[in-house]
Every structure is written in structure tokens, then in C-alpha cells.
Amino acid sequence: MQFFLHVLAGLGLATLIGKSNGIALTVSQDPGNSTSSKMWGLMFEDINHSGDGGIHGQLLRNNGFQGTNPGLTAYFAVGGTELAVDESIPLSTAISNTLQVSVAAELTGQVGFGNEGYWGIPVDGSAHNHTIFIRGAYEGPMTWTLVSASSGEVFANGTFDVSSESDRFTEFTSTARSMRTSATDIEYHLTFDAAQVAGSSLWFGLPQLYAETFAGRQNGLKTFMAEAINDIGGSFLRFPGGNNLEGPNVANRWKWNETVGPLVSRPGHQGAWGYGNTDALGLHEYFEWCEDMGLDAFVGIYSGYSLDGTSITGSALDPYVDDALNELEYILGDASTPMGSWRASNGRQEPWTITWLEIGNEDDFACGTYAERFTAFYDAIKTTYPDLQLVASATGFGCLPDPFPENVWIDYHEYNIPDNYVTNFNQWDNVSRRNKYIIGEMARWGAEWSDMRGSVSEAIFMLGLERNSDLIQGAAFAPLLSLVDNQQWTPNLIPYHQSPDGLVLTSSYWTQQLFAQNAGDMTRAVTSDTEFGPVYWSAVSAGTSYMVKLANYGADPQPVTINVAGKTAANLSVLSNDDPDAANTDVTSPIVAPIVSSISGNASFTFSLPAWSVAVVRAD
Numbered sequence: 001m002q003f004f005l006h007v008l009a010g011l012g013l014a015t016l017i018g019k020s021n022g023i024a025l026t027v028s029q030d031p032g033n034s035t036s037s038k039m040w041g042l043m044f045e046d047i048n049h050s051g052d053g054g055i056h057g058q059l060l061r062n063n064g065f066q067g068t069n070p071g072l073t074a075y076f077a078v079g080g081t082e083l084a085v086d087e088s089i090p091l092s093t094a095i096s097n098t099l100q101v102s103v104a105a106e107l108t109g110q111v112g113f114g115n116e117g118y119w120g121i122p123v124d125g126s127a128h129n130h131t132i133f134i135r136g137a138y139e140g141p142m143t144w145t146l147v148s149a150s151s152g153e154v155f156a157n158g159t160f161d162v163s164s165e166s167d168r169f170t171e172f173t174s175t176a177r178s179m180r181t182s183a184t185d186i187e188y189h190l191t192f193d194a195a196q197v198a199g200s201s202l203w204f205g206l207p208q209l210y211a212e213t214f215a216g217r218q219n220g221l222k223t224f225m226a227e228a229i230n231d232i233g234g235s236f237l238r239f240p241g242g243n244n245l246e247g248p249n250v251a252n253r254w255k256w257n258e259t260v261g262p263l264v265s266r267p268g269h270q271g272a273w274g275y276g277n278t279d280a281l282g283l284h285e286y287f288e289w290c291e292d293m294g295l296d297a298f299v300g301i302y303s304g305y306s307l308d309g310t311s312i313t314g315s316a317l318d319p320y321v322d323d324a325l326n327e328l329e330y331i332l333g334d335a336s337t338p339m340g341s342w343r344a345s346n347g348r349q350e351p352w353t354i355t356w357l358e359i360g361n362e363d364d365f366a367c368g369t370y371a372e373r374f375t376a377f378y379d380a381i382k383t384t385y386p387d388l389q390l391v392a393s394a395t396g397f398g399c400l401p402d403p404f405p406e407n408v409w410i411d412y413h414e415y416n417i418p419d420n421y422v423t424n425f426n427q428w429d430n431v432s433r434r435n436k437y438i439i440g441e442m443a444r445w446g447a448e449w450s451d452m453r454g455s456v457s458e459a460i461f462m463l464g465l466e467r468n469s470d471l472i473q474g475a476a477f478a479p480l481l482s483l484v485d486n487q488q489w490t491p492n493l494i495p496y497h498q499s500p501d502g503l504v505l506t507s508s509y510w511t512q513q514l515f516a517q518n519a520g521d522m523t524r525a526v527t528s529d530t531e532f533g534p535v536y537w538s539a540v541s542a543g544t545s546y547m548v549k550l551a552n553y554g555a556d557p558q559p560v561t562i563n564v565a566g567k568t569a570a571n572l573s574v575l576s577n578d579d580p581d582a583a584n585t586d587v588t589s590p591i592v593a594p595i596v597s598s599i600s601g602n603a604s605f606t607f608s609l610p611a612w613s614v615a616v617v618r619a620d
Contacts, residue, residue, distance in 0.1 A: 045242025053118030066268030067276015079111030120498030125180030303360030
């Protein structure tokens with residue numbers, strides 16, 4: 001994810017004047033172009049703590065001491081203990097650091113350590129599952145609690161019996177139901193009897209805490225966050241990125257084979273956005289996410305380029321091509337294959353399905369080597385998987401091999417300012433149909449929060465995509481999620497604080513939902529006596545249902561009449577605010593949300609389209 005700014009000649013902003021006579025639109029009954037069945041989807045990478053500390057269900061930060069020099073980040077002593085990260089007593093080959101808790105001889109009572117989570121711990125009132133590995137001589141109960149840092153109120157209390165030894169780690173699990181709270185200052189404490197350890201130490205490895213997860217998955221997704229994403233109604237999930245696929249350097253690229261299996265075997269890596277990734281949200285979890293939300297998998301594979309500028313070419317690229325083939329066999333292969341057998345041993349007997357496979361990410365930034373690298377991956381993958389739909393990650397044809405295969409699609413990313421999104425409404429009208437496109441990342445740029453001006457402009461750009469859906473096969477807003485307390489990119493679709501009530505459903509969230517829940521399978525021509533601007537539109541159908549989407553990028557309401565033969569009733573969904581700067585934020589109550597009403601007419605529906613609005617008329 002990096003910043004692209006495209007400004008194309010076309011519709012000038014001088015056209016943004018009101019139409020006092022009203023706008024009349026007639027939707028054709030004649031079949032139009034087939035529309036992609038996967039037009040509106042989701043894009044995910046771990047940015048803004050959207051994975052660890054975001055949608056992934058594990059609640060304790062830095063629990064495996066992974067990444068570059070993690071230190072004691074998020075930990076604190078309880079009861080006067082002394083904490084240290086110990087590299088000499090690993091939990092496993094992958095989890096090479098553990099927490100040493102030293103207890104001075106004079107300490108008494110309950111002592112231990114705490115963890116502040118990812119700027120707090122959301123407590124949703126569900127049963128919480130706790131797991132921890134302990135080494136050191138101890139017999140008796142230990143207690144973990146979820147406590148408000150400001151008030152001391154306890155919202156969960158779990159006790160488990162420990163019988164641990166000095167020469168090995170033992171795993172202990174327990175469950176306790178929490179008491180729901182909207183507080184954002186909840187922290188985790190683990191305590192034990194100081195007398196048993198006085199003058200000595202205990203070691204703790206990979207503490208884990210999960211609330212009940214979406215679809216009940218082990219090592220799954222946060223329920224309240226996943227439900228909000230599922231409610232969008234998207235059709236695909238692009239993963240694992242994004243810059244995080246490339247990594248800050250080759251050593252810290254996203255290594256699929258280190259994201260599978262038990263968590264104790266996942267070493268994690270230093271992510272591309274300034275913090276360590278545990279990779280507990282790994283390959284299996286991404287595909288389970290797709291299955292549980294009915295999403296098609298849009299998978300990215302590492303193409304030999306990392307963000308420090310390293311490009312791997314020639315014979316040095318061969319191991320990375322082989323690694324991609326191993327990943328594909330792991331995903332797609334029968335359980336009798338070597339990689340398929342490994343997948344089965346990790347709990348998944350049946351292969352998954354990949355809808356689209358992208359070679360790299362934003363390889364315009366490594367334009368000089370991408371043609372060679374793309375060709376190496378393309379030739380190897382097509383030999384083994386001839387029917388797999390491949391996607392190139394460079395948009396400039398000067399970056400692509402010549403000739404470029406007609407059966408390969410192109411991933412185009414569009415971050416822009418609102419006025420330019422409006423200007424680019426017709427960007428795709430005259431683009432060659434030789435290769436199809438996916439808009440793998442798009443969003444208004446240059447603001448902290450999504451506001452109505454930005455969301456309406458995004459809608460106008462999306463209307464242009466929908467009008468060209470014979471060419472554009474899908475599009476996704478990015479980034480999807482952001483922890484407001486520590487974010488690297490704005491604006492985001494769903495910002496949040498660490499509370500089950502802490503999600504902010506932005507105006508862009510509602511825009512994406514309006515489009516996704518009113519997708520069609522055929523584009524319908526629309527005739528009008530009015531040119532585009534300030535109102536823009538597109539029409540699609542699905543079966544006998546007709547959906548007309550509109551956006552008003554102006555300060556005046558606009559009278560609109562939509563003619564759809566044979567229809568006498570429709571639903572009108574409108575997202576609007578007279579203030580173009582209106583935004584749902586973490587310090588305002590929601591001021592922007594869709595309003596749904598019924599409208600009737602004899603094949604003709606008339607209504608007022610508010611200023612700064614996105615609307616859908618659906619006639620079933």
C-alpha cells in the first residue's frame with residue numbers, strides 16, 4: 001500500500017452545477033454487459049494493528065516476544081516482581097524468548113505480571129479461554145484477571161491449578177466468563193503466591209487470551225469486529241497484503257509456511273508497518289475467514305521484491321518460485337501430495353479454492369525487474385495450474401513483459417483526493433478491453449476520517465467502475481481496519497478502540513455496504529436528458545431486481561425521477577449529510593448512516609436526492 005495519485009482529463013468540475021429542472025433516468029430493459037459477480041470485496045493486511053490487536057482474537061500484546069527487539073513492550077510487574085525477556089530458556093524453536101518473573105525473598109502475597117493488551121483489552125461478556133506455558137517449580141493455584149487500570153474493577157477472574165517443573169514448560173488452560181464493559185483501559189494480570197517462588201523465578205511462555213470467536217473457530221476472529229465486516233456483504237477477501245506481503249526486507253517477507261501449524265511453531269516476523277507480527281492470523285485462518293463469510297479467496301504470493309528495494313532475479317529467484325509452488329500445493333493439493341499432507345496434519349483435510357492469485361504487490365515500484373520476475377512465476381504456475389486466474393501487480397505496461405498474456409488481469413490501486421475521484425468517473429470508459437482489471441486498493445486520501453465529501457467521491461469512482469464492469473472485475477477499499485491509538489494510515493474503513501462498543505462505522509463503510517448489498521449480474525444502460533454532474537449514476541440488475549445507484553457531489557438537493565418498466569414499488573436507501581465534512585469519528589455519536597424508505601409509482605419513482613449523498617433505488 002503506497003500512495004498513487006491519478007489525475008485524468010475528462011469530466012471537469014465546472015459541470016458540478018445543480019439541475020433545477022430535475023434529473024430523469026430511464027433504465028433499459030435490454031440486456032447489457034455481464035457484470036462481475038465479485039464486484040465489491042475486502043482487502044486486508046496487518047496495518048494499523050488490524051491483525052494482531054485487531055480482527056484476530058488473541059488479546060495479549062507481545063505474547064511471543066516476536067519481531068525485532070520486542071523487549072517488555074506491554075508488560076508490567078505486579079506486586080513488586082522483576083521482569084525480563086529471557087533468550088536462554090526458549091519455549092520452542094520458533095518461540096525463542098520467554099518472560100522471566102523474579103520474586104525477591106522478602107515478597108509476600110499475590111505477585112506476578114500484567115499485560116496492557118493492544119492499548120487496552122476489549123471485554124465482551126463472553127467466555128474467555130486462557131492458555132499459558134509455565135516453567136519453574138510451583139504447586140498450587142494461579143489467577144488471571146481482567147482489571148480496569150483506572151478503577152480497579154475486575155471484569156473477569158479465572159483460577160487454574162499449576163503443577164510445574166524446573167526443567168520444562170507445561171501448558172495450562174482455563175476458562176472464565178467475563179462481564180461486558182465499554183471501558184478501554186482493561187488490562188490483564190496473572191498472579192501467584194510469592195512465598196512459593198521467593199528468592200527464585202518462574203518462566204512464562206506464549207500467554208494467550210481469547211473471547212468467544214466468530215463462527216466458534218479456534219484461534220479465530222473477534223466476534224464483534226468480524227460481524228461488522230460480514231455485514232458489509234463483500235464478495236472476496238484479498239490477503240495477506242499489501243506491503244506486509246513484501247515485508248520491510250526479504251528476511252521479513254510474509255512466509256506462508258511460518259504461519260501454519262500450532263502457534264508455538266510460528267516464529268512471527270517484523271511487519272512492514274513498524275511492529276512485529278505474531279502470524280497467529282495465518283494461512284489457515286485467512287481461508288477460514290473466507291469460508292465463514294462466504295468470500296472468494298484473492299491470494300497474493302511473494303514475487304521477489306521487498307520494501308528496502310531488493311529485487312531478486314536470475315537463478316536466485318528459483319527458490320522463491322519453488323516456495324510459491326509449495327504454497328499452492330499446500331492450498332490446492334490433494335492430501336496425498338507432500339504439501340497437502342502437511343495441510344491435513346495441520347487439521348485441514350480438503351483443499352481450499354483460490355479464485356484469483358496475484359504475483360506480488362505494487363510492483364510498479366520495482367518496474368525494472370518485474371517483467372523477468374513475473375515471467376518466472378507465470379511460467380511455473382501456469383504449467384502446474386493452467387486454469388488458475390493470475391493477476392499482475394504492476395499497472396504500467398512498460399513494467400510488464402512484452403507480449404503480455406491476454407489471460408492475465410492487472411491489479412490497479414487508486415488512492416486519490418475527492419475532486420480527482422470525481423474527475424476520474426469516466427476513467428475506464430475508453431480503456432482497452434484486452435486485459436481485465438481489479439482495483440485491489442482504493443480510498444479517498446488526505447484525511448484522518450472518512451467524511452461525506454470523500455465517501456461521495458469514492459461512490460462516484462465506484463459508479464464508474466460499475467459502468468465498466470465488463471473490464472473491472474472487482475474493487476476493495478483499503479485499509480479495512482485501524483486501531484486509532486496506533487495507526488500508520490488514514491482514513492480507514494473501520495477505525496476502533498479496544499472495546500466491544502469501540503467500532504466506528506464510517507461513511508465509507510456505509511458506502512461500501514450500499515454497493516456490496518446491491519450488486520448485480522448485468523449492467524443496464526441508462527438514458528437521461530441530463531449530463532453527469534453533480535449527480536452520477538449507474539444501474540445493474542440481478543434476476544428481476546433492478547438497482548440504480550446515485551451520488552450527489554454537491555451542496556444542493558436534486559430532484560430525480562427513475563423510470564423502470566414494470567415496477568410499482570422500490571426501496572430507497574440514502575446516506576447523506578448537508579455538511580461535506582460530516583464524519584463518524586471516535587469522539588462523535590454516529591451522525592452518518594443510511595436511511596431506508598419505501599417509494600411507490602407506476603414504473604416511475606420520483607424523490608429528492610439530498611446534498612452530499614449516496615443512494616440506491618432497489619426495485620425488486
